[in-house]
Amino acid sequence: xxxxxxxxxxxxxxxxxxxxxxxxxxxxxxxxxxxxxxxxxxxxxxxxxxxxxxxxxxxxxxxxxxxxxxxxxxxxxxxxxxxxxxxxxxxxxxxxxxxxxxxxxxxxxxxxxxxxxxxxxxxxxxxxxxxxxxxxxxxxxxxxxxxxxxxxxxxxxxxxxxxxxxxxxxxxxxxxxxxxxxxxxxxxxxxxxxxxxxxxxxxxxxxxxxxxxxxxxxxxxxxxxxxxxxxxxxxxxxxxxxxxxxxxxxxxxxxxxxxxxxxxxxxxxxxxxxxxxxxxxxxxxxxxxxxxxxxxxxxxxxxxxxxxxxxxxxxxxxxxxxxxxxxxxxxxxxxxxxxxxxxxxxxxxxxxxxxxxxxxxxxxxxxxxxxxxxxxxxxxxxxxxxxxxxxxxxxxxxxxxxxxxxxxxxxxxxxxxxxxxxxxxxxxxxxxxxxxxxxxxxxxxxxxxxxxxxxxxxxxxxxxxxxxxxxxxxxxxxxxxxxxxxxxxxxxxxxxxxxxxxxxxxxxxxxxx
Numbered sequence: 135x136x137x138x139x140x141x142x143x144x145x146x147x148x149x150x151x152x153x154x155x156x157x158x159x160x161x162x163x164x165x166x167x168x169x170x171x172x173x174x175x176x177x178x179x180x181x182x183x184x185x186x187x188x189x190x191x192x193x194x195x196x197x198x199x200x201x202x203x204x205x206x207x208x209x210x211x212x213x214x215x216x217x218x219x220x221x222x223x224x225x226x227x228x229x230x231x232x233x234x235x236x237x238x239x240x241x242x243x244x245x246x247x248x249x250x251x252x253x254x255x256x257x258x259x260x261x262x263x264x265x266x267x268x269x270x271x272x273x274x275x276x277x278x279x280x281x282x283x284x285x286x287x288x289x290x291x292x293x294x295x296x297x298x299x300x301x302x303x304x305x306x307x308x309x310x311x312x313x314x315x316x317x318x319x320x321x322x323x324x325x326x327x328x329x330x331x332x333x334x335x336x337x338x339x340x341x342x343x344x345x346x347x348x349x350x351x352x353x354x355x356x357x358x359x360x361x362x363x364x365x366x367x368x369x370x371x372x373x374x375x376x377x378x379x380x381x382x383x384x385x386x387x388x389x390x391x392x393x394x395x396x397x398x399x400x401x402x403x404x405x406x407x408x409x410x411x412x413x414x415x416x417x418x419x420x421x422x423x424x425x426x427x428x429x430x431x432x433x434x435x436x437x438x439x440x441x442x443x444x445x446x447x448x449x450x451x452x453x454x455x456x457x458x459x460x461x462x463x464x465x466x467x468x469x470x471x472x473x474x475x476x477x478x479x480x481x482x483x484x485x486x487x488x489x490x491x492x493x494x495x496x497x498x499x500x501x502x503x504x505x506x507x508x509x510x511x512x513x514x515x516x517x518x519x520x521x522x523x524x525x526x527x528x529x530x531x532x533x534x535x536x537x538x539x540x541x542x543x544x545x546x547x548x549x550x551x552x553x554x555x556x557x558x559x560x561x562x563x564x565x566x567x568x569x570x571x572x573x574x575x576x577x578x579x580x581x582x583x584x585x586x587x588x589x590x591x592x593x594x595x596x597x598x599x600x601x602x603x604x605x606x607x608x609x610x611x612x613x614x615x616x617x618x619x620x621x622x623x624x625x626x627x628x629x630x631x632x633x634x635x636x637x638x639x640x641x642x643x644x645x646x647x
Contacts, residue, residue, distance in 0.1 A: 296398075
């Protein structure tokens with residue numbers, strides 16, 4: 135079941151919330167949590183009920199191992215638990231990838247047939263690996279199966295995060311006040327959810343119409359112009375931005391309706407002024423997980439600069455592979471690893487020579503933001519492409535292999551502005567028919583959306599919570615949430631536009647991972 139579907143928005147979510155609070159009022163917190171985990175299993179099994187046994191079995195096995203680790207920490211038992219989780223993930227997600235790679239290297243057909251990837255396996259595997267490590271470290275307090283199962287299967291964050299730790303969710307799940315009806319939670323949660331739904335349905339799904347044809351064109355090996363390639367790459371960067379931030383908003387908003395607070399997961403990453411800052415802002419809980427349970431255990435930066443760089447690159451290669459079972463994702467991770475090495479090396483050079491590293495402002499700040507955005511956009515090409523061939527076609531076009539061309543219709547407009555078209559023709563610019571550039575229609579999306587991601591506050595800044603879980607009242611023109619009729623009209627309008635646009639149902643990009 136998708137968040138961006140009528141059955142979820144108009145059926146499942148209201149029923150789940152109403153049942154939770156009614157049962158909590160009459161039967162207590164434990165009964166309400168049991169209702170919530172039942173609703174979560176229904177949500178997960180809606181499309182592929184055959185995978186429910188996998189989720190439930192994973193929960194039971196990890197709970198049993200975690201219980202043993204809490205009472206008697208054992209490195210062999212911890213290792214066994216982690217191997218079981220990684221083998222499960224490895225079989226469903228990476229078995230055919232590894233066999234296809236071996237087939238290509240050896241020429242021997244080692245394929246075992248199609249394996250349907252269970253929804254959310256990448257996410258609930260990471261959460262349970264972190265749980266086992268924390269149990270071994272003695273950082274997990276005593277708990278029962280009900281709350282552990284809900285920690286794993288809670289439907290708002292089950293499918294694509296945020297990736298949560300048990301120690302940050304359990305105190306909320308054991309608080310009996312969770313079943314108390316709080317109007318502020320509903321108003322804040324609905325606001326965040328509506329913003330996220332609008333991002334996904336109205337913005338991200340519309341941008342896909344300008345992205346898919348160009349990347350499909352590249353997969354066929356057809357030549358693209360600089361304008362077509364860059365327009366598609368930038369559009370995809372915005373598509374995945376609004377798709378994933380939309381999901382994150384919806385997950386956090388739904389959880390808030392139930393009185394639960396999920397960790398922040400998306401903080402205007404395209405405002406980052408360097409790639410280190412980008413990874414502090416993009417999929418923040420994933421970055422946190424790999425920092426806490428891979429990069430730091432490998433030694434982090436404690437064993438010298440060379441070891442730090444090796445740890446950074448290894449971590450980013452695994453981050454890339456986690457996103458998808460394809461070498462294009464590994465290359466995407468390697469590119470970001472290289473970016474991070476360059477960024478950290480630059481910081482160390484500045485530290486060594488005692489250069490003042492104040493925050494860039496004005497023009498220099500915008501140059502830093504634009505440079506970071508361009509670097510991320512280039513890397514997105516491998517993330518989106520289905521093959522190295524398609525990625526190569528895109529990148530060669532982006533860097534000018536096929537020359538610079540503009541739509542034929544632009545020549546007359548430019549010549550009317552003082553013969554600019556003729557001047558450009560003399561400089562080698564061609565005016566021709568571009569097959570997969572959508573002209574002013576596409577620019578009408580790109581320009582306002584780039585201004586939105588660079589200049590406007592993000593969802594968490596709009597719905598700030600500074601006093602008792604509520605936003606402070608601010609001036610009328612400030613885009614900051616405060617429960618009021620005015621904001622009710624805003625949120626209602628966004629919701630109605632999103633509902634009216636849900637004619638084509640598409641899954642979230644991160645569902646594939």
